[in-house]
Amino acid sequence: MPTEPTTSSYALLGLLAIHPWTAYDLTRQAKRSMRLFWPRSEAHIYGEVKRLVGWGYATASTERTGNRERTAYAITPAGRDALRTWLATPPAGPQLEIEGLLRLLLADQGDKSDALRAVRTTRDAVTTSYGIGIEQMRAYVEGDGPFPDRVHLVALLARFYADFAEAMLDWCDVAEAEIDAWPDVRGVGLTEPTRHALEEAIARYDRRAHRARQMT
Amino acid sequence: MPTEPTTSSYALLGLLAIHPWTAYDLTRQAKRSMRLFWPRSEAHIYGEVKRLVGWGYATASTERTGNRERTAYAITPAGRDALRTWLATPPAGPQLEIEGLLRLLLADQGDKSDALRAVRTTRDAVTTSYGIGIEQMRAYVEGDGPFPDRVHLVALLARFYADFAEAMLDWCDVAEAEIDAWPDVRGVGLTEPTRHALEEAIARYDRRAHRARQMT
DNA sequence: TCGCACATGTAAATCGTTACATGATTAT
DNA sequence: ATAATCATGTAACGATTTACATGTGCGA
Numbered sequence: 435m436p437t438e439p440t441t442s443s444y445a446l447l448g449l450l451a452i453h454p455w456t457a458y459d460l461t462r463q464a465k466r467s468m469r470l471f472w473p474r475s476e477a478h479i480y481g482e483v484k485r486l487v488g489w490g491y492a493t494a495s496t497e498r499t500g501n502r503e504r505t506a507y508a509i510t511p512a513g514r515d516a517l518r519t520w521l522a523t524p525p526a527g528p529q530l531e532i533e534g535l536l537r538l539l540l541a542d543q544g545d546k547s548d549a550l551r552a553v554r555t556t557r558d559a560v561t562t563s564y565g566i567g568i569e570q571m572r573a574y575v576e577g578d579g580p581f582p583d584r585v586h587l588v589a590l591l592a593r594f595y596a597d598f599a600e601a602m603l604d605w606c607d608v609a610e611a612e613i614d615a616w617p618d619v620r621g622v623g624l625t626e627p628t629r630h631a632l633e634e635a636i637a638r639y640d641r642r643a644h645r646a647r648q649m650t
Numbered sequence: 651m652p653t654e655p656t657t658s659s660y661a662l663l664g665l666l667a668i669h670p671w672t673a674y675d676l677t678r679q680a681k682r683s684m685r686l687f688w689p690r691s692e693a694h695i696y697g698e699v700k701r702l703v704g705w706g707y708a709t710a711s712t713e714r715t716g717n718r719e720r721t722a723y724a725i726t727p728a729g730r731d732a733l734r735t736w737l738a739t740p741p742a743g744p745q746l747e748i749e750g751l752l753r754l755l756l757a758d759q760g761d762k763s764d765a766l767r768a769v770r771t772t773r774d775a776v777t778t779s780y781g782i783g784i785e786q787m788r789a790y791v792e793g794d795g796p797f798p799d800r801v802h803l804v805a806l807l808a809r810f811y812a813d814f815a816e817a818m819l820d821w822c823d824v825a826e827a828e829i830d831a832w833p834d835v836r837g838v839g840l841t842e843p844t845r846h847a848l849e850e851a852i853a854r855y856d857r858r859a860h861r862a863r864q865m866t
Numbered sequence: 867t868c869g870c871a872c873a874t875g876t877a878a879a880t881c882g883t884t885a886c887a888t889g890a891t892t893a894t
Numbered sequence: 895a896t897a898a899t900c901a902t903g904t905a906a907c908g909a910t911t912t913a914c915a916t917g918t919g920c921g922a
Contacts, residue, residue, distance in 0.1 A: 440881070441749055448756035458901055471751040478882050480903060502889050504902065514759070521760030525749035525768050527775025528818065533657055533741035535687040535807050540664035542800060543730070544737030552741050559743025561862075568855045571848050574840065584758060586838040589848055590825055591751050596851040597817045602744065603858065605810045612806065622802040624790065632787050632805055635812040639784045642819065646777075653908070674873055691911050696875055698909095718917050720874065 439489065444520045445472055446482050447513055450492055452581065454508035457483060466570070467588070470563060470595055483507055491516055532556065538609070542620040549613050557606040564599035567592060655705065660736045661688055662698050663729055666708055668797065670724035673699060682786070683804070686779060686811055699723055707732055748772065754825070758836040765829050773822040780815035783808060 439447075449455065449463055460483060461476040468474075474482075486492040491513030494505050509517075534556030541549040571592050573579040616622050655663075665671065665679055676699060677692040684690075690698075702708040707729030710721050725733075750772030757765040787808050789795040832838050 437880070441752070442881080445752055445756075448752075448759060451756070451759045456901095457903075461902090467755060468752060471746055471748045471755075473745050473747070474881095475883055477884080477903080481882085499901085500890060502902075517756070517759050521753060521756065521764040522767075524771040525753050527779070528750065528772060529689050529747040530687055530814070531689070531745040531747070532687045534744065535810060536657070536661055536664075536684060537737060537741050538806055539683065539687075539803055540661075540667070540733070540737065541803055543664060543667045543733050548737045551738075555740040556744060563743070564855065565859075568852055572852055575845055575848050575852070583837050583839045585840040586832070586844055587755055587757055589840075589844045590754055590828065593824070593847055593851060594751060594818075594821045596855065597821055598746070598814065600854065600858070601813045601817045602810075605813055608809070609806055616802070621799050623799045624801040624805075628802055628805045629791055631809055632791050635809060636784055636788055636791070638816065639780065639812065642816075643781075656909070658909080672873095673875075677874090690909095693875080693912080694910055715873085716918065718874075 439485070439491075439516070439520075441526070442472070442474055442478070442482055443485060443491075444517060445474075446479060447486055447491055447509065447517050450486070450507055450509040451514060451517055452584070454506060456497075456504050456506045458504065460507065470567065471591065486513065489513075489516070541613075544619070546613065546616065546619045549619055550610060553606050553610050553613065557603060557610075560599050560602050560606075564596070564603075567595050567599075655701070655707075655732070655736075657742070658688070658690055658694070658698055659701060659707075660733060661690075662695065663702055663707055663725065663733050666702070666723055666725040667730060667733055668800070670722060672713070672720050672722045674720065676723065686783065687807065702729065705729075705732070757829075760835070762829065762832070762835045765835055766826060769822050769826050769829065773819060773826075776815050776818050776822075780812070780819075783811050783815075 445468060446460065446464065449460060449467075455463060457480055461479045464474065464479055465476065483492065484494075486507070487494050489512075490510060492507045492509055494507055496503050496505050498504075534552045537544075537552040538549060541552070570579065571589070574582075574585050574588065579585070612627075613619070661684060662676065662680065665676060665683075671679060673696055677695045680690065680695055681692065699708065700710075702723070703710050705728075706726060708723045708725055710723055712719050712721050714720075750768045753760075753768040754765060757768070786795065787805070790798075790801050790804065795801070828843075829835070
């Protein structure tokens with residue numbers, strides 16, 4: 435009952451609003467549907483759902499499988515109210531946590547193979563999540579997949595993640611090629627191709643800002 | 651002296667490897683150069699740098715401004731060693747934390763205006779960071795900007811963030827238009843345009859996977 | 867000279883993770 | 895029957911954030 439609900443609390447409450455679940459099912463579902471945008475450990479979820487009960491947003495009922503207990507959770511009317519109230523508030527902005535890029539920023543303290551490894555490891559990780567996400571979408575277009583009346587929402591997120599993954603993977607290819615072409619990882623500075631790329635990026639930004647100003 | 655250094659420890663150590671800084675300058679520099687990929691609060695940095703000293707990776711010297719103390723930090727040879735060792739290990743995969751998308755996933759528990767606000771607020775946040783990043787790059791191409799011999803590294807990160815921001819902003823436009831076109835936020839399901847978009851995404855993934863298999 | 871923003875931290879609270887533990891189920 | 899894996903948590907630890915506090919310099 436202490437402290438306020440966090441964003442993670444509402445995330446879980448939102449899952450309960452769709453359906454009642456056992457704690458373990460909640461961890462599966464959270465992993466399946468939210469991990470790409472809101473990554474939390476499974477152990478955290480076991481704790482968080484108890485807090486929901488403490489606030490009166492969910493009820494717990496214990497079932498029994500053989501000699502072992504398990505807990506099923508369901509949302510309460512107060513929980514639905516709280517969820518709706520939260521949904522009416524504005525979200526925090528996106529946050530990226532990309533250790534591979536951090537390492538690239540510091541790459542001149544190591545050697546070229548370190549920088550290349552950072553890029554390749556990052557690419558592998560994205561390739562894996564991208565593939566998992568796409569398999570889920572394949573199920574949906576084949577008429578499979580849970581809660582088909584919610585596909586329009588899931589599909590919106592999937593399209594974003596696919597765009598993100600494509601951008602990230604393309605960037606990995608470019609970055610790897612460029613690092614490979616450096617004589618060394620230190621002291622390269624502003625080469626002509628780099629200057630050109632930056633100018634392109636700036637021009638693209640300016641075009642967008644200009645378009646935005648024209649609207650209204 | 652307790653517990654192991656975290657990724658954030660090494661991030662800070664990497665900054666010290668470039669240059670000695672006062673604690674406050676460290677917070678400024680971390681915000682300027684790392685926040686987009688490794689966001690940490692400024693207060694955290696004050697604590698973290700003391701831990702670096704505890705491990706013998708940095709030394710602290712206190713200066714004085716009027717009646718007020720301030721602390722300057724510098725990396726030690728042991729710190730450089732530790733940093734190089736860390737750079738030789740593989741990074742964790744990228745993590746996204748996008749509350750706006752989380753809200754969209756749960757959007758059928760609220761109403762259409764909630765979903766639209768989630769998208770618009772997200773777009774505003776990205777627009778702001780994108781602009782700040784671009785202004786830094788503008789300084790670099792004009793020959794301004796700190797540590798010009800490191801521009802090749804910074805530019806690589808900038809190109810990624812620009813690509814990310816473009817993808818995210820484009821997606822925001824698409825999402826807003828699509829949500830706007832829904833009669834209601836609930837029960838829409840798999841419409842024909844949505845199915846088409848998903849199939850396109852899957853095909854794009856398959857093409858990429860095919861290309862990847864052809865290499866080697 | 868008053869107030870406000872910048873500079874420089876500290877302490878407490880807490881969100882979240884890692885490590886552990888144990889019952890049930892399935893494959894071999 | 896045994897090993898491995900799935901299911902279902904708990905408890906401790908620690909990384910990070912939020913809130914607070916105070917000095918300093920500058921503009922009105």
